[in-house]
Amino acid sequence: MVGRRTGGGLALAGAIAAVVVAGLGVAVLALITSVFTPGGNACSAATGADAGAGAGIVLGPPGAGQLVGATEYGGPGDPSSGYVGSSGANLLQLPDSYAELGGGTFQTATAMGGLPYLTPLRITWGDRSAVAYKRDIGLGGGPIDGLPRVLDLWWELAGQLGIPYEDGLWSGPVKIERPPQTGAGNVLGQASSSEAAPELIATPTAEQDPAACAPEAVEGVPVTTADRAQLLPNGLAAAPADAPLAVRQVIAAGNQIVGKPYVYGGGHGLALSTIAPGYDCSSSVEHLLYGGGLLPVDYDAPSGTLESFGEPRPGEWVTLYANADHVFMYVAGLRWDTHNAAGADDGSTGIGWHPLIRSDAGFVARHPAGL
Amino acid sequence: MRKLILLCALACAGCGGHGAPPEPSPVAEANATHEYPSPAPPRQTATRPALGATAVITSFATAYINWSAETVSADMRSLAARSVGQARAAMTLAAAQTAGDYELQRGGIANSGTVEAVAPRSGHQHEYVVVTLESTTASDTTAYQGLKPAWHIALATVTEQRPGRWVVSGWQPEN
Numbered sequence: 001m002v003g004r005r006t007g008g009g010l011a012l013a014g015a016i017a018a019v020v021v022a023g024l025g026v027a028v029l030a031l032i033t034s035v036f037t038p039g040g041n042a043c044s045a046a047t048g049a050d051a052g053a054g055a056g057i058v059l060g061p062p063g064a065g066q067l068v069g070a071t072e073y074g075g076p077g078d079p080s081s082g083y084v085g086s087s088g089a090n091l092l093q094l095p096d097s098y099a100e101l102g103g104g105t106f107q108t109a110t111a112m113g114g115l116p117y118l119t120p121l122r123i124t125w126g127d128r129s130a131v132a133y134k135r136d137i138g139l140g141g142g143p144i145d146g147l148p149r150v151l152d153l154w155w156e157l158a159g160q161l162g163i164p165y166e167d168g169l170w171s172g173p174v175k176i177e178r179p180p181q182t183g184a185g186n187v188l189g190q191a192s193s194s195e196a197a198p199e200l201i202a203t204p205t206a207e208q209d210p211a212a213c214a215p216e217a218v219e220g221v222p223v224t225t226a227d228r229a230q231l232l233p234n235g236l237a238a239a240p241a242d243a244p245l246a247v248r249q250v251i252a253a254g255n256q257i258v259g260k261p262y263v264y265g266g267g268h269g270l271a272l273s274t275i276a277p278g279y280d281c282s283s284s285v286e287h288l289l290y291g292g293g294l295l296p297v298d299y300d301a302p303s304g305t306l307e308s309f310g311e312p313r314p315g316e317w318v319t320l321y322a323n324a325d326h327v328f329m330y331v332a333g334l335r336w337d338t339h340n341a342a343g344a345d346d347g348s349t350g351i352g353w354h355p356l357i358r359s360d361a362g363f364v365a366r367h368p369a370g371l
Numbered sequence: 372m373r374k375l376i377l378l379c380a381l382a383c384a385g386c387g388g389h390g391a392p393p394e395p396s397p398v399a400e401a402n403a404t405h406e407y408p409s410p411a412p413p414r415q416t417a418t419r420p421a422l423g424a425t426a427v428i429t430s431f432a433t434a435y436i437n438w439s440a441e442t443v444s445a446d447m448r449s450l451a452a453r454s455v456g457q458a459r460a461a462m463t464l465a466a467a468q469t470a471g472d473y474e475l476q477r478g479g480i481a482n483s484g485t486v487e488a489v490a491p492r493s494g495h496q497h498e499y500v501v502v503t504l505e506s507t508t509a510s511d512t513t514a515y516q517g518l519k520p521a522w523h524i525a526l527a528t529v530t531e532q533r534p535g536r537w538v539v540s541g542w543q544p545e546n
Binding site: 063120122129130131133179180182183184185186187188189190191192261263264265266277278 | 435436438443503505513515516518521542544
């Protein structure tokens with residue numbers, strides 16, 4: 001028996017929907033699946049009544065966790081789900097399994113961007129976490145606690161996380177993140193696949209950021225119609241649609257390395273086109289500026305040198321604050337920093353985008369010419 | 372007088388650039404090719420050429436995937452010494468980068484695995500596909516906790532250093 005995930009408590013609704021879909025024919029099915037078309041414009045589909053069910057997420061790079069809505073399925077109280085995944089895998093023998101939601105096939109279940117089969121994810125609930133592998137897909141449903149419903153946990157996996165078994169009806173938020181890449185080639189940064197920057201998919205949800213699906217979204221950089229850059233729930237930033245190309249490129253470069261660990265001296269000595277295993281304040285700022293075409297690829301300087309970068313005073317779009325000990329900057333109003341400098345609600349403690357402003361006392365303000 | 376004119380004509384014919392052209396200067400060549408010509412590198416020799424291509428690749432791959440944060444830099448130096456060409460350059464770079472890699476040290480990261488297959492790449496002489504099954508672990512961070520061993524593929528190229536003696540000359544992990 002092949003289980004078709006509808007997402008916990010929506011199992012009955014899913015069955016009814018299946019009958020309805022069968023009755024209304026291919027046109028309705030096409031309408032439903034169009035919401036989840038892989039590689040298509042998820043923004044244009046995620047509107048109106050479809051917005052909740054069609055909401056997807058953008059998985060960040062390894063280590064960048066985010067809260068999402070999850071459900072459980074399978075087990076003795078949920079016989080309708082069966083125990084054979086859509087891939088044909090016997091889930092009783094593979095309890096560390098999850099299903100990506102969003103559609104009835106592997107091509108259309110793309111609530112997390114359409115992860116390849118067997119993609120590992122670290123899933124955390126409370127203080128427990130486990131690595132699970134994608135072996136199934138399902139239709140899904142509306143948001144859970146305001147979060148997009150993106151994955152279904154095999155009941156034994158849920159049990160391992162300490163989630164109480166509710167006969168396949170449990171739903172709630174969990175934290176998911178990509179585990180680091182393994183293998184000597186990846187750890188040593190020599191594998192062909194590790195040279196490429198993490199792919200960014202412009203599919204922030206309408207619920208998370210209604211303005212994030214502007215038609216100007218380009219080059220995989222999320223775009224917002226707001227006049228300032230917006231911090232998305234997954235830690236990435238959306239660029240204002242009317243920002244100059246260089247500013248959008250700076251934001252894209254930041255999104256490439258969000259969540260990388262802070263390492264004093266990290267990133268230095270490498271070409272700025274390289275994605276380093278870790279960064280410090282100056283190397284991360286320089287990576288962003290290089291991304292916007294504002295520094296040459298071989299530029300490498302400590303924070304103090306950036307006190308003389310560009311032109312004095314704050315810029316319209318980009319402002320660096322530098323001194324001999326530290327450098328941070330604002331890009332379209334959103335702070336890029338390596339420290340949790342503005343308090344507990346500052347956001348990421350590592351390098352990344354931070355929602356709050358911090359004191360600039362003791363820093364020299366500089367900006368790139370024209371920005 | 373006729374003889375003098377003939378000699379003069381023959382002499383003048385040599386002014387037209389016949390014969391061997393002058394050696395171009397390095398600067399002129401650099402201007403033309405946008406690349407300053409460098410002398411040919413000395414021929415590299417590896418310390419441990421092996422009898423069979425498969426054997427040398429298996430030995431190389433086994434060393435490449437089995438290391439700890441404490442040993443990785445020395446292990447890569449050793450691999451550089453027993454390889455030539457691109458493989459030597461890649462291992463030298465890895466040795467240098469891992470020597471000062473604070474993240475590797477702080478996390479206590481180690482890699483281990485087995486070489487599961489070495490097969491000739493179809494249509495590519497001296498190239499082999501290497502399949503490994505590897506685990507990455509960390510003693511001081513939970514980042515790798517719970518991850519199963521994963522399959523990896525690398526492309527290896529070998530060169531016959533002496534008759535019947537092979538060394539790895541290219542090493543490109545693909546994933």
